[in-house]
Amino acid sequence: MDNKISDKTETENKRKKVGIVSCGGEELPEGSISRLATLDVLLKRKPFDTTTICLPLYIAGGEGDRMFAKNYPTITVDGCEKLCAKKATEKFSGKVTHSINVKDFIKEDEKVINKRNLNDKEKEIAGRVADEIEKNVDKILKEGQV
Amino acid sequence: MNNNKKVIIIPCSGIGKPIGTVSRETAYEVIENLAKDKAETVCLAALTSGDEDTIKKVKDNYVITLDGCARRCAQKNVEQYGKTPDKSHMILKYAAINPDKKPKGLIDIGDSGRALVDTIAGTVAKDVEDLTKNKKVTEKENNN
Numbered sequence: 130m131d132n133k134i135s136d137k138t139e140t141e142n143k144r145k146k147v148g149i150v151s152c153g154g155e156e157l158p159e160g161s162i163s164r165l166a167t168l169d170v171l172l173k174r175k176p177f178d179t180t181t182i183c184l185p186l187y188i189a190g191g192e193g194d195r196m197f198a199k200n201y202p203t204i205t206v207d208g209c210e211k212l213c214a215k216k217a218t219e220k221f222s223g224k225v226t227h228s229i230n231v232k233d234f235i236k237e238d239e240k241v242i243n244k245r246n247l248n249d250k251e252k253e254i255a256g257r258v259a260d261e262i263e264k265n266v267d268k269i270l271k272e273g274q275v
Numbered sequence: 276m277n278n279n280k281k282v283i284i285i286p287c288s289g290i291g292k293p294i295g296t297v298s299r300e301t302a303y304e305v306i307e308n309l310a311k312d313k314a315e316t317v318c319l320a321a322l323t324s325g326d327e328d329t330i331k332k333v334k335d336n337y338v339i340t341l342d343g344c345a346r347r348c349a350q351k352n353v354e355q356y357g358k359t360p361d362k363s364h365m366i367l368k369y370a371a372i373n374p375d376k377k378p379k380g381l382i383d384i385g386d387s388g389r390a391l392v393d394t395i396a397g398t399v400a401k402d403v404e405d406l407t408k409n410k411k412v413t414e415k416e417n418n419n
Contacts, residue, residue, distance in 0.1 A: 188355055217323045
């Protein structure tokens with residue numbers, strides 16, 4: 130279950146999918162929450178309906194990589210107000226269907242401190258972000274935008 | 276040489292494979308434990324999106340890139356701003372020469388994955404030490 134993003138079968142790959150692009154967010158705890166939420170949806174909640182790309186491939190990769198947002202209705206998940214995933218996707222690839230900022234899911238009295246080994250509170254926040262991603266995946270699929 | 280320079284360690288943002296997680300965990304091990312006061316990281320996505328503060332930080336300091344696969348996203352994203360990383364590590368190479376240290380999964384790389392992280396982090400911490408002492412690090416790796 131934990132290793133399957135790149136190993137989906139050819140049949141699965143032909144399904145219409147929603148793209149999810151997470152910011153790398155290595156510098157911030159919110160970035161790690163963004164990645165965890167994204168992986169939760171990709172690996173566990175919607176493994177057959179979603180796909181992803183490593184965001185820096187927009188620059189390091191080829192034309193095929195930059196077609197990502199044209200090939201898939203795309204949800205971006207960012208860890209901070211810089212919105213790097215959204216900006217880079219719209220700059221290099223195409224229009225984003227829905228944009229999520231992790232900061233919007235952190236309550237006023239909640240503090241996030243860990244970039245790795247997230248604590249229970251940080252995992253709970255990641256769960257809320259994953260709920261939002263999943264909700265929007267379902268919405269896009271229901272509206273037939275794929 | 277400016278001794279106040281820090282070493283910016285930039286892991287790839289590999290999200291689809293466990294080796295990307297190893298890359299990121301290695302960076303964290305170095306900046307949080309092995310070379311806490313000398314090294315830090317930046318978000319690779321901020322370089323991709325063209326964030327000015329991040330670009331300046333990369334240009335003004337030493338840079339070590341850690342790439343999980345041959346597409347070398349971290350190295351290429353740094354190079355696009357005219358900066359050659361002072362050292363570039365290919366994590367796949369370390370995985371290949373340490374077959375007993377294999378990451379288990381994407382979210383939790385397991386004990387064997389953490390052993391791989393420790394191995395690579397030791398090497399990267401040595402690079403940080405050399406760079407901050409103005410020693411020339413060994414020739415940039417070519418793992419293509």
